[in-house]
Amino acid sequence: MTGPADVAGGRPPDVTGNRPPDVTVIVAVYNTMPYLTECLNSLMAQSIGLDRLEVIAVDDGSTDGSGPELDRFAATYPDTVTVLHQANSGGPAAPSNRGLERATGRFVFFVGSDDRLGDEALERLVAYADEHGSDIVVGRAVGVNGRYVHQKLYERNAPDISLYDSPLPFTLANTKLFRRSLVEEHGLRFPEDLPVGSDQPFTIEACVRARRISVLADYVCYYAVKRGDASNITYRADHLSRLRCTARIMAHAAGLVEPGPQRDALLSRHFTWELSKLLLADFPDLPAVTRKSLCDGIAELLDAYYTDALRDGTGVRRRVRFGLARQGAVEALSRAVAEETRQGAPPFLLEGDRAFALYPGFRDPAVGLDDRYYEVLGETVAGRLATGTTFESADWDQHGEDLGVTVRLRLAVTGDTSSVTVALAQGAMPQSADRPGARRLPPTQPRPRSPGDVTATEAAADGTGTRVLARLPVPAAKSKKGVRVYLDVAGRTYEIPVRTEGRPMPLARRWGEAEPHRVAAWPNTKGRLVITTGPLRERGGWGTRLWRVLGSLGSERKRSG
Numbered sequence: 001m002t003g004p005a006d007v008a009g010g011r012p013p014d015v016t017g018n019r020p021p022d023v024t025v026i027v028a029v030y031n032t033m034p035y036l037t038e039c040l041n042s043l044m045a046q047s048i049g050l051d052r053l054e055v056i057a058v059d060d061g062s063t064d065g066s067g068p069e070l071d072r073f074a075a076t077y078p079d080t081v082t083v084l085h086q087a088n089s090g091g092p093a094a095p096s097n098r099g100l101e102r103a104t105g106r107f108v109f110f111v112g113s114d115d116r117l118g119d120e121a122l123e124r125l126v127a128y129a130d131e132h133g134s135d136i137v138v139g140r141a142v143g144v145n146g147r148y149v150h151q152k153l154y155e156r157n158a159p160d161i162s163l164y165d166s167p168l169p170f171t172l173a174n175t176k177l178f179r180r181s182l183v184e185e186h187g188l189r190f191p192e193d194l195p196v197g198s199d200q201p202f203t204i205e206a207c208v209r210a211r212r213i214s215v216l217a218d219y220v221c222y223y224a225v226k227r228g229d230a231s232n233i234t235y236r237a238d239h240l241s242r243l244r245c246t247a248r249i250m251a252h253a254a255g256l257v258e259p260g261p262q263r264d265a266l267l268s269r270h271f272t273w274e275l276s277k278l279l280l281a282d283f284p285d286l287p288a289v290t291r292k293s294l295c296d297g298i299a300e301l302l303d304a305y306y307t308d309a310l311r312d313g314t315g316v317r318r319r320v321r322f323g324l325a326r327q328g329a330v331e332a333l334s335r336a337v338a339e340e341t342r343q344g345a346p347p348f349l350l351e352g353d354r355a356f357a358l359y360p361g362f363r364d365p366a367v368g369l370d371d372r373y374y375e376v377l378g379e380t381v382a383g384r385l386a387t388g389t390t391f392e393s394a395d396w397d398q399h400g401e402d403l404g405v406t407v408r409l410r411l412a413v414t415g416d417t418s419s420v421t422v423a424l425a426q427g428a429m430p431q432s433a434d435r436p437g438a439r440r441l442p443p444t445q446p447r448p449r450s451p452g453d454v455t456a457t458e459a460a461a462d463g464t465g466t467r468v469l470a471r472l473p474v475p476a477a478k479s480k481k482g483v484r485v486y487l488d489v490a491g492r493t494y495e496i497p498v499r500t501e502g503r504p505m506p507l508a509r510r511w512g513e514a515e516p517h518r519v520a521a522w523p524n525t526k527g528r529l530v531i532t533t534g535p536l537r538e539r540g541g542w543g544t545r546l547w548r549v550l551g552s553l554g555s556e557r558k559r560s561g
Helices: 035-044 066-076 093-101 121-132 180-186 198-207 241-256 262-280 288-305 309-313 316-326 328-343 382-389 540-558
Strands: 005-011 023-029 052-062 081-084 107-112 136-144 158-161 176-180 215-223 348-351 353-357 390-399 400-411 414-415 420-424 453-458 466-473 477-488 492-497 509-511 519-521 529-535
Touching: 023 035, 023 066, 023 093, 023 121, 023 328, 035 052, 052 066, 052 093, 081 093, 107 121, 107 180, 107 215, 121 136, 121 158, 121 176, 121 215, 158 348, 176 180, 180 198, 180 353, 198 241, 241 288, 241 382, 262 288, 262 309, 262 316, 288 316, 288 328, 316 353, 328 477, 348 477, 382 400, 382 492, 400 477, 400 519, 453 540
Parallel strands: 023 052, 023 107, 052 081, 136 215, 348 414
Antiparallel strands: 005 081, 107 176, 136 176, 158 215, 348 353, 390 400, 400 466, 420 477, 453 466, 477 492, 477 529, 509 519, 519 529
16 A cells, blocks of 8 residues: 555544444455446445445556546445545555455455445345354355356355355355454455455455354345456466465465365365366467476475375366376376367276276376376266267168167277167156266166167277277167167266267168068257157058158169269
8 A cells, every 4th residue: 555545435433423334345446447337336226225334445546437436436425435546556455455444344345346236235144144143144146247156155045154064165255244353353354465366365264263154045146247358357367477376375275274174175176276277278388488387386286285185086187187287297288288178088998997087198107197197086977978979870770570770889988898888778868967968877777678789899090989889679669769878987887878960860761561660760859869669550551651652762862862
């Protein structure tokens, strides 16, 4: 903070016997027009009422008209809005601290100057805190304009949660209601030399110190806005700056929580989120010196905090990238990221009950990374198996009255594929399987009783998986069944629907003389291969005549093709 404050508006000190406000809202402002106007309007419209509200807005040297806009609101609402102007400090920490120095409310709430509140947010949050004696209340937040906000914490209202056994570590922004006596008792302030993530040390320590933390999930309290120009400070910071800030945050957290499961639960957020984001698709394109520095810095954090429990609880994709960074295998890491970005996840190597993701560096002596980093450790791999299962073709295969369908597929697995079966399965898959397109079968659910005959499996020539040829008997009865693959990975069975990917289907046909049936192969609304059969009950009637016409059309098409 530099120089004396230029104060516009303001509430008199609480020496006159006036009741202090219930909540002080602190707004750190730097060049956020026109979003700032909507933010301030949302504060003035709060149902809690202006007499219970104090707004302290700190202009951190704005140059876009934000300062005059703040002064306009202070002039309009002189008993509610206080504006402080200061030279630019380079981040939101200093203006947030300055707001805390002037706050008089029982609670404080921080709002980004490009974000906004729901109309009843503050009233509901304060009431919930008073009802449950909460030191911190986390109100439901949603993203606007494509801004990501983790939602797991907001599944239900929760009067009392823990930092260590809830999704709270993934919601560490300071946009929460804090009891001001907690903040002052422990001297909580924002580190002013941390350009990115300065709210995390404050929020982490407040959560560690709090006697009770509550979640209000049944009302959208906070709308987090991504600006159209993506100029939010988090989006502007470079890789090395973000690494340095993350290291500071992790060190602060480690100083508050002893080594063990609770520290692991807290720091898992930083491995899953901040550090993982440094190793995304843009990593291979960074300058070599930057990639080397990132790997060195990440390795230091892995050595300090990445316990065996954290390693085994990390998905194989992130785990391999961390392992390669730890080994200093910069080129192997770059290749792993680039290949997965370009062609998707690599195949799995199956070895009995174990499975390994074949990322670069696997069993490479020059890399020296333990197999454990590449192993699939009880995690759900349904999505990979679904995207890696490719349909190639299907044909009818009839021997006398016996009709079957022969399908050719490619699976994203290599090695021990003895468990592969292909079957016609009755009924829809559960909705939980829709997103990945496959599912891990419950241990109590067996494979289908009448699987097809897998007549051949061979490694694909390009090493991307295994090709499978299977013949599935078609029932001589009315039925609608999906073609599905069953495969054991890491000791669990997965059910994988076969997507047609727009490839041609065999023509519908009639078979059987004594009991004629028709059969068709087609993609359902999800693009999955379905085989339908049904009897033609009126011999010599319209059903048989229709199939004769279809058969003749098929013959004409073959001759003309």
